[in-house]
Each structure stands twice: as structure tokens, then as C-alpha cells.
Amino acid sequence: xxxxxxxxxxxxxxxxxxxxxxxxxxxxxxxxxxxxxxxxxxxxxxxxxxxxxxxxxxxxxxxxxxxxxxxxxxxxxxxxxxxxxxxxxxxxxxxxxxxxxxxxxxxxxxxxxxxxxxxxxxxxxxxxxxxxxxxxxxxxxxxxxxxxxxxxxxxxxxxxxxxxxxxxxxxxxxxxxxxxxxxxxxxxxxxxxxxxxxxxxxxxxxxxxxxxxxxxxxxxxxxxxxxxxxxxxxxxxxxxxxxxxxxxxxxxxxxxxxxxx
Amino acid sequence: xxxxxxxxxxxxxxxxxxxxxxxxxxxxxxxxxxxxxxxxxxxxxxxxxxxxxxxxxxxxxxxxxxxxxxxxxxxxxxxxxxxxxxxxxxxxxxxxxxxxxxxxxxxxxxxxxxxxxxxxxxxxxxxxxxxxxxxxxxxxxxxxxxxxxxxxxxxxxxxxxxxxxxxxxxxxxxxxxxxxxxxxxxxxxxxxxxxxxxxxxxxxxxxxxxxxxxxxxxxxxxxxxxxxxxxxxxxxxxxxxxxxxxxxxxxxxxxxxxxxxxxxxxxxxxxxxxxxxxxxxxxxxxxxxxxxxxxxxxxxxxxxxxxxxxxxxxxxxxxxxxxxxxxxxxxxxxxxxxxxxxxxxxxxxxxxxxxxxxxxxxxxxxxxxxxxxxxxxxxxxxxxxxxxxxxxxxxxxxxxxxxxxxxxxxxxxxxxxxxxxxxxxxxxxxxxxxxxxxxxxxxxxxxxxxxxxxxxxxxxxxxxxxxxxxxxx
Numbered sequence: 001x002x003x004x005x006x007x008x009x010x011x012x013x014x015x016x017x018x019x020x021x022x023x024x025x026x027x028x029x030x031x032x033x034x035x036x037x038x039x040x041x042x043x044x045x046x047x048x049x050x051x052x053x054x055x056x057x058x059x060x061x062x063x064x065x066x067x068x069x070x071x072x073x074x075x076x077x078x079x080x081x082x083x084x085x086x087x088x089x090x091x092x093x094x095x096x097x098x099x100x101x102x103x104x105x106x107x108x109x110x111x112x113x114x115x116x117x118x119x120x121x122x123x124x125x126x127x128x129x130x131x132x133x134x135x136x137x138x139x140x141x142x143x144x145x146x147x148x149x150x151x152x153x154x155x156x157x158x159x160x161x162x163x164x165x166x167x168x169x170x171x172x173x174x175x176x177x178x179x180x181x182x183x184x185x186x187x188x189x190x191x192x193x194x195x196x197x198x199x200x201x202x203x204x205x206x207x208x209x210x211x212x213x214x215x216x217x218x219x220x221x222x223x224x225x226x227x228x229x230x231x232x233x234x235x236x237x238x239x240x241x242x243x244x245x246x247x248x249x250x251x252x253x254x255x256x257x258x259x260x261x
Numbered sequence: 262x263x264x265x266x267x268x269x270x271x272x273x274x275x276x277x278x279x280x281x282x283x284x285x286x287x288x289x290x291x292x293x294x295x296x297x298x299x300x301x302x303x304x305x306x307x308x309x310x311x312x313x314x315x316x317x318x319x320x321x322x323x324x325x326x327x328x329x330x331x332x333x334x335x336x337x338x339x340x341x342x343x344x345x346x347x348x349x350x351x352x353x354x355x356x357x358x359x360x361x362x363x364x365x366x367x368x369x370x371x372x373x374x375x376x377x378x379x380x381x382x383x384x385x386x387x388x389x390x391x392x393x394x395x396x397x398x399x400x401x402x403x404x405x406x407x408x409x410x411x412x413x414x415x416x417x418x419x420x421x422x423x424x425x426x427x428x429x430x431x432x433x434x435x436x437x438x439x440x441x442x443x444x445x446x447x448x449x450x451x452x453x454x455x456x457x458x459x460x461x462x463x464x465x466x467x468x469x470x471x472x473x474x475x476x477x478x479x480x481x482x483x484x485x486x487x488x489x490x491x492x493x494x495x496x497x498x499x500x501x502x503x504x505x506x507x508x509x510x511x512x513x514x515x516x517x518x519x520x521x522x523x524x525x526x527x528x529x530x531x532x533x534x535x536x537x538x539x540x541x542x543x544x545x546x547x548x549x550x551x552x553x554x555x556x557x558x559x560x561x562x563x564x565x566x567x568x569x570x571x572x573x574x575x576x577x578x579x580x581x582x583x584x585x586x587x588x589x590x591x592x593x594x595x596x597x598x599x600x601x602x603x604x605x606x607x608x609x610x611x612x613x614x615x616x617x618x619x620x621x622x623x624x625x626x627x628x629x630x631x632x633x634x635x636x637x638x639x640x641x642x643x644x645x646x647x648x649x650x651x652x653x654x655x656x657x658x659x660x661x662x663x664x665x666x667x668x669x670x671x672x673x674x675x676x677x678x679x680x681x682x683x684x685x686x687x688x689x690x691x692x693x694x695x696x697x698x699x700x701x702x703x704x705x706x707x708x709x710x711x712x713x714x715x716x717x718x719x720x721x722x723x724x725x726x727x728x729x730x731x732x733x734x
Contacts, residue, residue, distance in 0.1 A: 015721050015722075017671075019721055020681065020720050020721045020722055021681055021684070021685050021716055021720055022685070022714065022715075022716045022717070023714075023716070023717055024717055024719065024720060024721035024724050024725075025717060027721035027725070028721070028724075028725075031725075043721075043722065043725045045674045045678075045722065046674070046722070047670075047671040047672070047674055047677045048667070048668075048671040050668070050671070052664065052667065053664055053667075053668050054645075055626060055645060055648070056648060056652060056660065056664050057645065057647075057648030057649035057650070057651060057652030058649075058652055058661070058664050058665070058668065059649055061664065061665060061668030061672075062668075064668065064672050065668060065671055065672060068672060068674075145625065145626070145627035145628055145629075146626075146628070149627070149628040149629070149632055150628065174289070176629075177585055177627075177629075178585045178625045178627035178629070180585065180625065181625065182624070182625025182626060182627070183625075183626075184660075185622075185623075185624070185625045185626075186706070186707060187704070187706045187707060188622055188660075188706075189272070189586075189622070189623055190706040190707065190709055190710060191272055191273060191276055191710075192272060192276070192586055192589050192590060192623065193625075193710070194709075194710035194711070195276055195589040196585050196586075196589060196625075197710075197711065199585075221713070221714050222711065224712075224714050225697070225707070225711035225712040225713055225714055226710070226711040226712075228697055228711075228712045228714075229699075229710070229711045229712045249717060250696055252714045253696055253697040253712055253713075253714030253715070254695075254696055254697075255692070255693070255694050255695035255696025255697065255715075256694050256696065
């Protein structure tokens, strides 16, 4: 690269399949935040990171998808992911998947160095202290398990949310407890998953927020789906939407008629 | 032992069991809060966990050496060491000891290894009168159940269940006696058990740790029942397993400091007893003989496998207390001796993978278990290893086909794009203006309990490409 030291960092956005398929507005919000942090955003053709296969015990399929994903992001300075779960897959588990193949493992380690969860990238790498968005209301933040425990993402999203004009962050009880999504777990053990998401919604409802925020669309689909089934007026969004001020799209699962938050 | 369909039935039963749900609901404010306090009060707790992990790993790496040293030193102290490669061996050895002692009454303190080999039932079938002396185990025994937690075996019971069980089990006591308070129940248990302690011919305990340098067993309880179990009868049997050994007392202390804190939040269990051989010449009391039965039961194979770290376990139960799945369904639903995350990893190794590998599915991989594990067992990776082993089994054919289809598509970005465009449009249309699906035949497991938020319409990649094309270059 010979553009010189003033060149803006080139960031590859790995949107995750859930954002790609279900909620593109999160991808645009993430792109806006990365640009606001002084970077240039690229979106290489991408599919799934391979986590469903990896966590189901299908290492061969997971490896194929890991190699494909790493190749797609070659040549970019960073890979930023608006999901703690998928980011942990790229950052921590790709090298483990390649164990035994020295060259692939080295490639995966070098790749992993460049991977960051969105809020961690904005705060830890770019030192962001102000965000484009504003929001007038109360929000609570649910910690996604992988982001929290594997990547130690806890303060970063909260710090960014605290800079949003008008936003009041209220912490719910047991915010570090799993919501019961767990990828295919929700489909394989629906009754246990339901017990877990019910408990999560009780905690969320208790602090009377306008919005429940999280950094993983999996958790959000689960919590939003449960809240709407229970007839709650509380809405859900990815934190990136609030930080970026991308609030035109209706909240998750709320539809065009539902809710203004 | 369960298969997937009995597991599903047990899950449904557990979720509908209101008393159980109330009991499980107390776990966060009980064990979890207690551990948190204990962790806060001990500076260097996290450092201690790493020390403990290293002690366990070192011991496991030289297990043969330390087990032989233990045998030598235990023998020197007057104990008799027996090696049992499986449950059948261990049961036979113990029954022989009981018969040689002419035993009729056997007292027993809490031991998960004894649950693993179903010792009590076996001894009862041989016409021995076996009495569990840990209060929780006693309750589980008289209700003809299994423990539902490795340190709190009767965690699933309410006070009224205990009173009912006592009235049924102790018909010789006045029917109109007061059993309203925990104190009254404990007093009755103490009364009943004391007679058995004094009458017992053989006492069987577990061991939390075996100390190689002296041939000692370390046994912790909160009730002191193990002390009476081991010191009053003329024969003491320690039933334990090969993974319990540590090199020296100096190695045992960090583990003991973590064990009670991780389990109940105590700095140390109420009773920590070190037993080194039977009564010596000048001892005023104690058993005439001490037998130590050391079980393998699949552990050597674990030691040689990539699941070795699971043998670090010191049986504190923190992983189950912090597991949202365990706290939803309780211990019995697992259908295995060891429930919760550690049980899902350990049980298939002890019982044969076909029987219990499905337990590894029952996790969201949330990782709280390994976050609190005092010996840093990477439980999520261990569970994933079981899933990997299970993936190729014929029983997994359906999920394998679905996953492979997804992976096939995801490995072909063009095909993926076409299917994704089509799928998101259809789902968005189905979601209509309310933006969600209340019923979806392809995802009924999901929509039975919650709505399915509908896709916004076009995929992100499709929209992004369109925006990029529209931008002036």
C-alpha cells in the first residue's frame, strides 16, 4: 500500500447472515459508525461464518466457510462485525479450526488479529467518543454471551450509549444471563429456550425501558419475538441503529404500524 | 440413562413442575450470590483458579506416579488400597469387605462415585441395611430418588416434601409431632441417624482429595456426618476415583479454598477431615481397618483423550448453579448421575457416548460455566467435542442433512445470493405490515413460543451494491 500515512483505514464489514438476511438496517448503521470513526467501509461478497456448523460438530463444513470468509477479507486493514457471537467465531475459533495445518493456522491467526466486534472496534481501536445518533428515551442493554465472555465486550457499548444525547441507560437484573437463543438451541430445545427468554423478558420489563438493545441479532430476534408475543410495547434494536441514528426502519419485529422507538 | 425422547419428556415434566421451578428460582439468590460474595472477599481469587488448574493439570500429567505414591504411603499408614477398573469391580470389592466384616448395617456419607456405580442399591440387594447420613442424601434415599445436584442432592425438595417423607419413613414417632420448621426436621433426622451411626458395622465415605505424599484422604462436609460415618464403625471404606489424587497437602489447600467458595460461598466447609489409615495403637477411637477403593470407570480413557481437562473437576457444582439450562430443568431431567455442564461432558465418557451424547446439545454455549469453574475447565469446548463426535452418528442424520445443505449453499456465494434474495422477499411478504410471523410451519419450534420477526425485504448485500452503484465515482 502506498497511499501514505494519511490513508483512511480500510475496514471490511462482515455483516453476519442474520443482518444480511433479516435486518440490513443494522449493516448500514454499522457502516455509518465505522465511517464516522474515520474509516472507509468495504463489503466483500460474504455468506455465513460457519458457526452453526462448528457448534453442531461439523468441523469440515465450518472449515470450508472459514477459509472462504478469510479469503474474502484479504487485503483489508480490519474486519468489523456487528455481532459478538460471529466476531468471536472469526477471532477465536477460526485459529482453533485450523489447528494441525500450520499454514492455515498462521493465516487464521493473522486474520484474527484484524477482527473486531463493532463496539470494541469503535472504542478500543478508534477511540470514538461521540456518535452521530440521538435518542430520546430509556434503553436497557442485554449482554450477548459470546461478546461478553469470549471477547470481554461489556463497557464499550455502554460507553458509546452514554454519549448519545437524550438517551438514558438503565441496567436490568441478570444482564449477563443468556437469553436462550443459542443458535440452533432455540429450535432444538424450544421449551428450555422459552423458559430462558421468558426470564430475560421479565428482567427487561422490570426496568420499564422504551427499547431493549443488544449487539447480536440472534438475541434480539429472540427477545423481540417474545416481547411481541406477550403483547409488550417494549421494542428492540441493535445498539448500532441507535448509535448511528438509523431509526427509520421500524424496530425489530414491530412492523410499519408498530411503535416509534 | 436417557435418550433424546425421554430427555424431552423429562424436560417438559421439569418445566411444568412448579415446586421444582420455585426451588430452582432460589439458586441465583442462594449459591450464585454466595459465590459472588466469596469471590469478592478473596483478593487473588482469579489467580487462585489458575494455580488450581495448574495443580490439577500437573497431577493428571503424572497421574500414574502420584497414584502409585499414594498407594505406597496409604499402605504404609495401614490402609488397604483396592483398584477397581469399573463399577462392577468396585461393588464386588466393597461387598466382600462388608461380608468379611460380618456387616449388617452400613452407614454412608455423600459420595458421587457411589452414585456413579449405584452402590447403595447393590448393597441393599445383598441384604445390607444401608443408611445415607448426609441429610440431603438421606431424603433422596427415603424418597427413592437420585440426587438432583452434586452438592445439594435434595435441592428439588420443599420443606413440606421433607415433612411428608419423614412421617412416612419414621412411623415409630408420634404422628402428631411438630414438623413445621427446619429445626424440628433436623432434630428428628439427627435423632434417627444417631442410632444408625452407633449401630453401623461399616462406614463408607467418599474423598474430596487423596494426598499422595501421606496416603491420606481429605473429606469435607457441612454436617459432620462423614466423621461419624468413618470413626464409629470398625471398618471404614473410602470409595473414590483416580482423578482425586493431588501430590501434597500444599497442593490440596488451594483446591480446598476454591471448593467451598465455588460451591456454597463458604471460606471453608464446616468440617474438613484428614484420614490417614485406621486407628493406631494409642488412638482412643477409630476404625480397626481402612480400605480405599479407587475407581477408574472410563477415566483412563478420558485421560488419554482430548477431553482430559474434564478430569480437573473438583465437584463444586458451580457450573450447574450458573447454568441457565440446569436452572430451568433441574438435575433429574438430565437422567445422568452428574447433571449440568460437567455432567454433559463427563457422563458420556463414563456411560458410553451413545447413551448420553445428546446432553451436549442442551447448551446455548453461553459460557458461564467455564467462567466460574474453579479449575478453568473449558466446558464449552468439551461440549463441542462431544457434538463433533456425535455428528457422524446415524441418529444425527436429519440435522446433518440440514446443516450440510446450509453449508453447501453458504460455500457458493452466487447460489446463496439467489436463495437469500428469494427467501427474504417471501418472508418479508409473509410478515406483511406487522413485520413478524406469528406462525411459521418451517420454524414451529420457534413460533410456538414467540413471534418470528420478518426480514426487512432485500438483503444487506443487495442494497449495499445498489447504493455503491448509485454513488458518483
